[in-house]
Amino acid sequence: MFQEKLNDFPTRYDPKPVEEKWYRFWEEKGFFTANPDSPKPKFSIVIPPPNVTGSLHMGHALDNTLPDILIRRKKMQGYETLWLPGTDHAGIGTQVKVEQMLAREGKTRFDLGREEFLKRAWEWKEKYGQEIVKQLRRLGCCLDWSRFRFTLDEVCARAVREAFVRYYEKGLIYRGLRIVNWCPRCLTALSDLEVKDKDERSFLWYIRYPLLADKGQFVVVATTRPETMLGDTAVAVNPNDERYRNLIGKKVLLPLTERQIPIIADPAVEMEFGTGAVKVTPAHDPVDFEIGERHSLDRIKVIGEDARMTSFAPKKYQGMTREECRQAVVEDLKAQGLLEKIEDYSHAVGICDRCGTVIEPLASEQWFVKMKPLAEPAIKVVEQGKVRFYPERWTKVYLEWMGKVKDWCISRQLWWGHRIPVWYCECGETIVAREDPSECPKCHSQNLRQDEDVLDTWFSSALWPFATMGWPEETVDYRTFFPTDFLTTDPDIIFRWEARMIFSSIEFTGRIPFTDVYIHSTVLDRSGARMSRSKGVGVDPLLIIDKYGTDACRFTIAYLESQSQSYRLWNERFELGRNFTNKIWNAGRLIAPFITGGESNLPIEDLSPVDNWILQRFNQTLEKVNKGLDQYTFASVAQALYDFFWHDLCDWYLEFIKSRLKANEPVVRQVLISLFRATLQLLHPIIPFITEELWHRLRLGNGSILESSWPGPFPGKEEDVDLMERMRELISEVRQVRAEMRVPVKSPVECVVNTQNERFAAFLKKEEILIKELAKVSKISFSSIRPPSSSVIVFADGEVYIPLAGVVDVQKELSRLSCEAEDLRRLIFEIDNRLNNADFLSRAKREVIERDEERRAEFAARLERLERQLSSMPETKIPKSQNR
């Protein structure tokens, strides 16, 4: 009967066909498509739309798996859910990739021109955008594909222009000359967040600037960038610096040039650093720029956008790269005796986040968003708990950044992105408009020129949660699903994205974009290094899914997601999830012949103690799962499910009931149907495919498990559950004795139980079949007489003797019992120390004292029995070294 039914139920779970089948099924059933007209409560989530630059990596796997767990549960709890998928044009990231592709053809973007380049970029987007979508589907997520958005879509573009115009009209966007981070390779300005630090071992050059008035006298300045001295327009000292007080106002001759520059006083100068005198290059340093503003200094741009020396530098140096120029300047200074000394010096240089080129800070006309007024309400909503970060520690990180945020440079000298909606007329008029203007409103000229630049990609990302729902129009989706409930990302885009979504949303919609932000762990490789695709190390989720299955991948991710800052991951770790899914599969395989097609009616009155026990375990697990999902402690949820399913359900319960199953007992079938149904439901959010498959194979419900209702606790009877636990302990101890005395599995042993505890004795008599089967015991009898040459197990109110004629090793037996006695003596000693301590008795909580008293009584009873047994043992020398 077994064999026939299991023909199509192989031992090994094969995930691939199951995944394809059910994902298509859910999609066709319309489970992913949000219905705004539904009367159900609403739940919506946001995750970072993947870039169109690459393929699925672990970050995507986390971003998608964790919210999918939540959204599946919410669906089962009766919510109407929306999870809108999309991709991001990823401005500079994609542009760099396309440029690299062109470079392989030996071309630059300038060879192609803007229009042709954009054509190539769109081709790239079509190709890789589709690829990433295909890959995302394999994670099994409930994404509403009917609402798919791309950040350059017309819907998003309209929102971007609307946002820009509104900011501008409110005076929150301005164009100005500032020191920006310039990438000489990408040929664009970058925001502060797109610059990374790299430690560089370099030198501190001490340069003598001759005083004009006092021949032979110098002011010595220290610098890490000698080449910029060609653009110096002052030397600054701290106004409180006694050493230089009498030099303020005097002039020095700038070496290697003909220029005379003043010595000025400015509080930004640190007296302790270097010589206390600093060269001021307003065109190439942010601090110097500010000093320059305060003192109306000239800005001489000696380094150009291509990182070569400009025509403003002395002729000799023009056209040199900044590196060549540095060398030349140092040599020339040395030759003139103006280089006082060189010190080793390590400091950080900024590099372009995308291409690694050293950033050149330079003065440039760019568009900026004024941050102060936007930051204020964005700080408030987090302080007031309207937007909450999980784990909580990220709140502080956010608030600190937001508290000292500087203006946001939003223009990029790139081609791939949202074009800035600003037009310039030949009459000098600047037009900022939502639609392309046909003529200048002032002079009616039609000769308008649109700003060449595009916006920072994060400008459109900042609008994502509401722009994708149709804002600025009050669409049904927007009215129904916004603000959203949950967002999850990596920690490294808290400022780039979360922060900007929060202030943008408040500014434009008057509402927060989401209530809960979960910042997940950073995934490291096996050696603890950050995973990076460029280095080719780390874990490829697609290979994991191919090898172990989506469920295994998702379960492992959840199991490891313990709210820590990071964790290490390597391919073999997914065996955890794979083995677990296989375990579930096989448990289904075991019970399939017995329960298929049954109704779920729990016969509460007829349940055995084992049934009550497992139902109670289920209830405890349910509680942990609910609590964990509400608090986003994914690891605790996965672990609770793992422990319950594997250890309680499979190791004990299924073993306990095997004989009842074979006897086709109706009660146990009913329990199994109810229990398995509810257990698969609890597992479903994390491992959706195998649970759906078993749901159908075991015919546990009509339709999909995803449309079933999230389970509640079973009505439980607590009686006898304590006896169950003791019986489990007893079985383990019998097994232990058998293993220690090397009794083969095939040779059954007898048990003689000696106890005055009537309740336990009655229980054991009633449930003796369980002990017999699980501990391989042939016969259980009750007697107070210890059979000769038997092994003994001592518990609080009795003993169990296992006659082992010819097998029992007296030495081992003695050793085991005396070790146990020693343990008990130590425990009793510790408890007595407490119980004899007046302070403990007067200050500890009553429950703690009571528990100690109970435990002492139990230990003492066991010890007494143990000692009695030991004294009746044959005269054998107790080994001395019973240290423990």
Add this chain to the structure above:
RNA sequence: GGGCGAUUAGCUCAGUUUUGGUUAGAGCGCUUGCUUGACAUGCAAGAGGUCACCUGUUCAAGUCAGGUAUCGCCCACCA
């Protein structure tokens, strides 16, 4: 320079807040025995930990406070 995290078994990690109180747990690896009618991706048994260190608070500290060390992450305009 500031902030945050980590340090628990050979390895990778839970547990530490809300709530200090049982003999500190898991997975992997290791040892022993099992091809037992779900599963060897498995079953049973076992070994393995002065919870980084110091000092406090407390009747009681892996858990709370202060400090030290090591590692990691983030932020920051000492040229």
